[in-house]
Amino acid sequence: MKRLIDLILGLLVLLVLALPMLLVALAVRLTSPGPVLYWSNRVGKNNSIFSMPKFRSMQTGTPAVATHLLANPENYLSPIGSFLRKSSLDELPQLWSILKGDMGFVGPRPALFNQHDLVALRTAQGVHTLVPGLTGWAQIHGRDELPIPAKVALDAYYLQHRSLGLDLRILALTFFKVLRRDGITH
Template sequence: MKRLLDFTIAATGLILLAPLMGLIAIAIRIDSPGPALFWSQRFGRGAQLFAMPKFRTMRTDAPQLPTHLVKDSASLLTGIGGFLRTTSLDELPQLWSVLVGDMSLVGPRPALFNQADLIEMRRENGSHTLTPGITGWAQVNGRDVLTLQSKVALDGEYHRRQSLLFDCRILALTFVKVVRADSIQH
């Protein structure tokens, strides 16, 4: 049921949001040199690598590290990058990953290829078996301001509590958090 819901919402979202996504891509290309999309190597379900698209918010010479490990990451943002991150519009291309089954709408955020510590902690609590999500229980409970240990604990809690009703609650909370731009780190 979850996969059918993910597919339906992702397909509908990609169709309805195509004009907006086209405008964002044009704005990125006008704002800074380089591609509009950034394909990040991420670990998905069972620690399998996949390429996850995002609208590019950083200069092309920015290091591929988690935001909290980049010294003065704000200085690496493109002119439009801060706005895209604050509004979470940079995440829209991930609907493609949901459509093809690499991601779900709700689940733990996919780990970067160089986050061995995160992957190991998720193995320990079983949340590595989940399909990663665009949003998740950790994102609505603090997102970028949480410690890695807190995120993983929340991923484990999601693993134990997951249900269609819980996913709907997380999606609703995500909408509220995005509108209020809560806990977003540049």
């Protein structure tokens, strides 16, 4: 049932956001050299690896690590990178991953392939059995500000309490947090 909802909602969102996504793609192309999309290897359900697209907000050649691990992440941002991240517009291409089935709208955020500490903690808690999401319980409780153990504890809570009602609550809270740009550190 959740997959069907993700598929229908994904198609509807894609129809509504197709033009804004084209405008963002054009802005990325015109403001910095390199591809419009950045594809990163992420950890999916049962720790399988998949490629997840985002609008490129960093300059080409930026190391493939979590942003908080960069010494001065702001030095790597493209001219519109900060805006894309703070507005969460860089996340829109993930609709592809939702339509493909690698992700859903709600679930734990997919870890980078090299975030071994996060993957190990999630596996120990059983969180790895979930389809990762565009947003999740941890996202609405701190996003970039959460240390990894706290993030995993929130993901484990979601695993134990997931329901359509909780998913709807997470989606609504995400909408308001994105509008207010809460929990974004870069």
